[in-house]
Amino acid sequence: MFDISIIGGCGHVGFPLGLSFAKAGFSVGLLDVNQKAIDQINQGQVPFKEEGAEALLKEILPKKKLTCTNDPKILLKSKCVILVTGTPLDEYLNPKLNAITKVIEEYLPYFKDGQLIILRSTIYPKTSQKIDQYFKSKNLNVHLTFCPERVTEGYALSEIKNIPQIVSGFSPEGIERASALFSKITKKIIHMQPLEAELVKLFSNAYRYIHFGISNQFYMLAEEHGVDFGNIYHAMTDEYPRMKGFPRPGFTAGPCLLKDTMQLCSFSQDHFHLGHAARLVNEHMPIHLVNQMKSKISLEDKTVGILGMTFKPESDDPRESLSYKLKHLLEMEAKHVLCSDEYMKHENFCSKENLIESSDVIVIGTPHEAYQTLDFKNLPVFSVWLQPSCS
Template identity: 25%
Template sequence: NHIPQYQSLKQVSEQIGQRIQKGSLVVVESTVAPGTTQHVVQKIIEEHSGLKGGEDFDLAFAYERVMPGKLINNIVNLPRIVGGITPEGAKRAVEIYSKIVKANLHTTDVLTAELSKTSENSHRDVNIAFVNEMALVCESLGVNIYEIIDLINELPSRNLHIPGAGVGGHCLPKDTWLLRFGLNEYGSHKMEPRFIALAREINNHMPTHMALLIEDALISQGLAIHDANVTVLGAAYLENADDTRNTPSATLVKILESKGATVTIHDPHVREWEFGAHEIESDLTKAVTDADCLALVTKHREYSQMDLESIKGLMRTPILVDGRNVYNEDDVTSKGFEYRAIGKAGVLND
């Protein structure tokens, strides 16, 4: 229902309220809906401590900009936005972060800082959604989206993103809804932020479109999806990482199995599948043996180095559906594969 529960945040705020002393500084780093620091955290601390925020203790919000594999670098070297419920609280927080962060530290009020975080991620989500929709347009018209991206991005003021099989991770799938919730919970009047909600709808659709491409490629080879063995390449949401939070692979696997396909999941980095009874196959040779289709969801470097000729010999039916533009269509088809790809090799069968 896209409504944050904040169970851990509320519990920690209560514990802080039971222990806090006058003069303390509390900093929230978790991404929250705009208005949460004051309307949830501050109120809980005040209720359990008997102290007054901004007078007896300081409270600030300073969000992270971290990614798997870049944790320390991003904490130290990226600019940080610090918002306080009072200017003095923001200043105290900056004094602490200045000992860690080498980049610029910007102070503002707490609500602006919260909205900066959710707006930042919603902006990225919208940009990805735009190029995902253009990828679907290009498939319909028989045009290569990646050529268009190269042509447009030659202009320095343009920066089209890259389409793909879906958007995952801890931040983008939820931060749009946090922004929406904060707006309608704490704003002066309710409104529906249609643009960012539509972006979520488009990005959520991409695993469904991958399933459509898979089914279409199987039809071209005379196979029904309920008779097919499909190997999903990549369980992580991010290339060359083991993070599976909100991975589009989970949605794709669910769709394929609902259509009757037998699904194998391969990932060179992920060891456990937390979305059902599947086990992750770490051996690529075992994963592709007797497969009717390879569905590439994650752009791990290992997949760009696959020997397609050898893999074709292991498969029952040579089909490759490329969700991350890893392969050149001519190279793949010249090796005898049926090929589909997001944004450049779309549905052929009505």
């Protein structure tokens, strides 16, 4: 028997959560279709960069509290099933509302009466209500809850412990059981109605996306008029409490912020004008960077090297990274484009040292810390990131 099974348990959302529950003494099963990740975890290797995960995994595995498998029969042996499937976007930036229902339909034969079902990833508003109705239509007496993850990728283990956990659901028993589980791994529980909980997650991510968009808009405006935004940013934020938390400019990307903002645009029937405006600003940053490069040097006979291809610093996750948009734009302008990354490996990437040696121009796609001390050999270096100087 398992206390908890997690569908999609070897990914960025499910794996840290499974580790956290296993550390708290629960018997946890991680169900996934990614056989490579299953094998890695079972062998004590983490499948992606997550602070503290490797040490914790090596501590947990000998205790037999964590099992990874592709066999859905473990769901039949589980008191609680957690689904980490979210709502992706299609090629037109519309929410694919059937993504989570397809997963539930696939595993329907393995759910059973009395189970606690926890929806964990971000979902489109009112999705949890539809799933609850779906289970009822199948005569399955489960206790459905929505308990969204709110952590930063790469630091999930520490944030699971310290960030309040929102718990919502459709039955008092389900809410009580979900609260009891999460109270073992986090400090505070906040109870809400399901739609409120769905909107908390979407509003939070959209707010951050818009916040980054404001900084990026200011940055581009300053640059277009030949003003150093670094000086402006310092003056805006230095010992001025009302600007506390104002973000630095940079590529705003990744698997969550744009996606969740576009979900709200759809939910509002395209009346979420701030969300649309933020997308136009943030997605324009690679274009702005290339235009700034072209205004200062001719690219057509140059080899351009991009340092950093992941969506944020100190990460190995390339999902929705704007460094790839930058790469495609530069391939239309430059003679050659080379790529390198500290944490993500690819057969077409080269080392940072070889990239510098072979390039005429350097551009910082993602400002990993390792680039701060590089010798760029007097090559021109371009960046939209206000980080400690890389030149």
